[in-house]
Amino acid sequence: MALFDIKKLLSENSYPGRGIVVGTSADGKKALIGYFIMGRSENSRNRVFERFEGGMRTKAFDESKLSDPSLIIYNPYLSAKGGNIDIVTNGDQTNTIFDFMEKGDLNAFENSLATREFEPDFPNYTPRISAALYYSFPRNAFTYKLSILKSANGRPVCNRYFYNYTPEAGVGHFIHTYKCDGNPIPSFYGEPEEVAMPDSAEELADILWSNLNEDNKVSLFVREIPLDGSEAKEIIINKNK
Numbered sequence: 001m002a003l004f005d006i007k008k009l010l011s012e013n014s015y016p017g018r019g020i021v022v023g024t025s026a027d028g029k030k031a032l033i034g035y036f037i038m039g040r041s042e043n044s045r046n047r048v049f050e051r052f053e054g055g056m057r058t059k060a061f062d063e064s065k066l067s068d069p070s071l072i073i074y075n076p077y078l079s080a081k082g083g084n085i086d087i088v089t090n091g092d093q094t095n096t097i098f099d100f101m102e103k104g105d106l107n108a109f110e111n112s113l114a115t116r117e118f119e120p121d122f123p124n125y126t127p128r129i130s131a132a133l134y135y136s137f138p139r140n141a142f143t144y145k146l147s148i149l150k151s152a153n154g155r156p157v158c159n160r161y162f163y164n165y166t167p168e169a170g171v172g173h174f175i176h177t178y179k180c181d182g183n184p185i186p187s188f189y190g191e192p193e194e195v196a197m198p199d200s201a202e203e204l205a206d207i208l209w210s211n212l213n214e215d216n217k218v219s220l221f222v223r224e225i226p227l228d229g230s231e232a233k234e235i236i237i238n239k240n241k
Helices: 006-011 093-101 108-113 200-210
Strands: 020-023 030-038 047-052 055-060 077-080 087-088 128-136 141-152 155-165 171-176 193-196 217-226 235-238
Touching: 006 030, 006 193, 020 087, 020 128, 020 141, 030 087, 030 108, 030 128, 030 200, 047 217, 047 235, 055 155, 077 093, 087 093, 093 108, 093 128, 108 128, 108 141, 128 171, 141 171, 200 217, 200 235
Parallel strands: none
Antiparallel strands: 020 030, 020 171, 030 217, 047 055, 055 077, 077 087, 087 128, 128 141, 141 155, 171 193, 217 235
16 A cells, blocks of 8 residues: 655645654664644644754744643653653643653553543543654664554543554654544544655655644654664744744
8 A cells, every 4th residue: 555645644634733754764873753733713823833952832923822731841852861762742641651761661651641631621521642652773774653642532541552563665644633624533443554754854845834724733843763773853943933
């Protein structure tokens, strides 16, 4: 089966919500991560990404317009275990996963997310999506996992799904919070979408940012991790400048 074209998946969907794509560059030499946020309300759109040592946060672009920080201010990205693990999520479960990992839990990803559920934003019950990448330097190796915690077809019951992947050159997996726009907004369903990956952070950033809905896109974070252990590269794009 052919890989999905992420350009097509995004350009034909006005509101995938928040999304994570993880995979291997086309040349097989780098891990690639992309995370984006979108917003329909003024509160959701009033955000930017900001890097800090060991992670990346969302913050209000205009603090005077921030009405409810509870589900929009969090750390989407944290580096764990001395840089050997990257964690990317769409909420404060990033810190939950990080805490379990730093305590040495061998099944930290699964065990930490067993303590969490979808967001309490009835009637949408926005899913919590998460990714973890595990690096083995300098043996040119990594593995990755994805997860989604979602309601049972809109009912307030949490179902938890986990996916473990063996990296392949030029292949990635894409998961997002919503299937499409709506009221209430329908949750993502099915397995993460298997997508073709480009060769670099710059290419991935251009593909994602240029194909997200212009009205609803807010911020983008892309990270490129060379598997030879050399320095990672990052790109942040904020619509609010």
